[in-house]
Amino acid sequence: MSFTTNRLRPQFEEVRQLRAQGQAAVAEMLARQIVAAVPAGVDDLYCQASLLLEWNRPADALRRFDEARARGMVPPELLVDRAVALKRLGRANEAVASCDAALKLAPRFAPAHLIRAESLWALERHDEALADYDAALAAMPDFVHARSGRAALLMALSRPAEALDDLSRLLKQQPTDAQLHNRFGLALAELLRFDEALTAFDRAQALAPRDAGMWHNRGVALWSLERYSEAVESYDKALALNPGLFVTLSNRANTLQEMLRLDEAMAAHDRVVATWPDYVSGHWNRSQGRMLQGDWKEGLTEFEWRKRRPEVKADYLAERQWSGAEDLAGKTLLIRAEMALGDTIQFVRYGALAQDRGARVVLAVQPPLLRLVSESLTPPADMVIAKDDEPPPYDYQIASMSAPLAFGTTPDNAPHRVPYLKAEPALAARWKARLGDQGFKIGICWRGGRPGNDMGRTFPPALLAPLAALPGVRLISLQKGEGEAQLGALPAGMIVETLGEDFDAGPDAFRDTLAVMQSLDLVISCDTAIAHLAGAAARPLWMATKKVPEWRWLLHRTDSVWYPTARLFRQHEIGDWSNVFVEMENQLRKLLEDHA
Numbered sequence: 029m030s031f032t033t034n035r036l037r038p039q040f041e042e043v044r045q046l047r048a049q050g051q052a053a054v055a056e057m058l059a060r061q062i063v064a065a066v067p068a069g070v071d072d073l074y075c076q077a078s079l080l081l082e083w084n085r086p087a088d089a090l091r092r093f094d095e096a097r098a099r100g101m102v103p104p105e106l107l108v109d110r111a112v113a114l115k116r117l118g119r120a121n122e123a124v125a126s127c128d129a130a131l132k133l134a135p136r137f138a139p140a141h142l143i144r145a146e147s148l149w150a151l152e153r154h155d156e157a158l159a160d161y162d163a164a165l166a167a168m169p170d171f172v173h174a175r176s177g178r179a180a181l182l183m184a185l186s187r188p189a190e191a192l193d194d195l196s197r198l199l200k201q202q203p204t205d206a207q208l209h210n211r212f213g214l215a216l217a218e219l220l221r222f223d224e225a226l227t228a229f230d231r232a233q234a235l236a237p238r239d240a241g242m243w244h245n246r247g248v249a250l251w252s253l254e255r256y257s258e259a260v261e262s263y264d265k266a267l268a269l270n271p272g273l274f275v276t277l278s279n280r281a282n283t284l285q286e287m288l289r290l291d292e293a294m295a296a297h298d299r300v301v302a303t304w305p306d307y308v309s310g311h312w313n314r315s316q317g318r319m320l321q322g323d324w325k326e327g328l329t330e331f332e333w334r335k336r337r338p339e340v341k342a343d344y345l346a347e348r349q350w351s352g353a354e355d356l357a358g359k360t361l362l363i364r365a366e367m368a369l370g371d372t373i374q375f376v377r378y379g380a381l382a383q384d385r386g387a388r389v390v391l392a393v394q395p396p397l398l399r400l401v402s403e404s405l406t407p408p409a410d411m412v413i414a415k416d417d418e419p420p421p422y423d424y425q426i427a428s429m430s431a432p433l434a435f436g437t438t439p440d441n442a443p444h445r446v447p448y449l450k451a452e453p454a455l456a457a458r459w460k461a462r463l464g465d466q467g468f469k470i471g472i473c474w475r476g477g478r479p480g481n482d483m484g485r486t487f488p489p490a491l492l493a494p495l496a497a498l499p500g501v502r503l504i505s506l507q508k509g510e511g512e513a514q515l516g517a518l519p520a521g522m523i524v525e526t527l528g529e530d531f532d533a534g535p536d537a538f539r540d541t542l543a544v545m546q547s548l549d550l551v552i553s554c555d556t557a558i559a560h561l562a563g564a565a566a567r568p569l570w571m572a573t574k575k576v577p578e579w580r581w582l583l584h585r586t587d588s589v590w591y592p593t594a595r596l597f598r599q600h601e602i603g604d605w606s607n608v609f610v611e612m613e614n615q616l617r618k619l620l621e622d623h624a
Contacts, residue, residue: 293317
């Protein structure tokens, strides 16, 4: 049977009531009869289209919506639901127009602003989308969907601090929503507030104890706090609930690696890659484990998978790659920098090795390093350009961190000819005059330049207080940007000299730092670009190193295969720097005695 009445609204509302009462089967049967009925008016068509939309049949729903519009005036609600159908069909521009038509009828209609915001987001018109979310909330402050959407967009735009405000308000409205607590934790984690993030994930997990994703996120927070044993337990619980979570399995392998349970870690890495052979991060993680243990032949080969990561894939050139086998004599080789500035400083040395093979070398580096590499590299490259500039004609090209593979680098033959960076003489003389000759001058750097990229590597400058107290020692800050504020919280009596606002000011990185290093007796640094700069300049370097460092520093060594003037001071226990600075103090006392 089918209805022939022009009043489908009562039956439509009955469908709603039946669903609310848990009578889904009856509601479904009635809904199908409504859709099959002969519509007599706009409202009948609206009821039918709404049901079709609920069944995720947007094309059929759109036909009913458009038929309703053709019959005359329609309510703004219909125009908004029509926009939903258009958005699902990938016609976001038309969805925006349908919302505009609704807003002409009802300028403060919050649902119209919401769907308009979602459609604009799909069109990557982010500022306009945020404005519509704001308009929806101005019209209806407790509109959960608008506030939730705004928070999601802010997170997608890497604006977690702003998203936190929306998420906090939502939690007041929905305190038992596990996914909301999870989103709150993710925003806190983006801000590196891992203790608070863990609390949020714990609340989410308590509300949804069988949600594997909650256990996974909890494990990530624990890993970020260097609470590795607890992280493994959390990952295990996630995997017990969902054994197919390959990201969790890969994270678990990395955590075992941090705990130096290397056989277990590598077995887990192998399982990830064997089961999910196209998982890029799985190959990346396994390469790190192999290289950390000194297997650079296999590790560097697998390290090539880094180029397939979606966020950087477009940064790599595909054509005319130099593998190391092709003859370079008389050829032009373009070496393009990648990753961080410290990586470029370390691997720019391979240009000289290519020149030794008869190549004309063009180095393409990050703009902040352009002047440093142009004026301080020795032997100089044939040409240095900014990374994103159009290069001159070349025969081959290679990414800078692929050079070790191409040259067959191992821990036994790593190129260690230093210095290959030399300060500009006039600049070095200027800083020498400013620093003077008094005391034993130690340049210090305690954290990297990019928040979140130095997990576990940084240390508070206050730990250097015993060194600062030794007679004649002058601590001189080489820190720029992140971390400088910590100088305002030093222990009483501890003095750290700063080099003024003109120190490495402007767009050119490290020119002053390299010049200052020429007048220092020692550099003490965490694992960051400053350490690479000191090593490249053959300056005495003491590097504070986490127990399980990055692959390039290997395991259990106090020396560096890359930098002959470097000495590594390693943590004995994860996250505990105390032994590092006790050892440094003892060694510095001996050094001062020899220096006297």
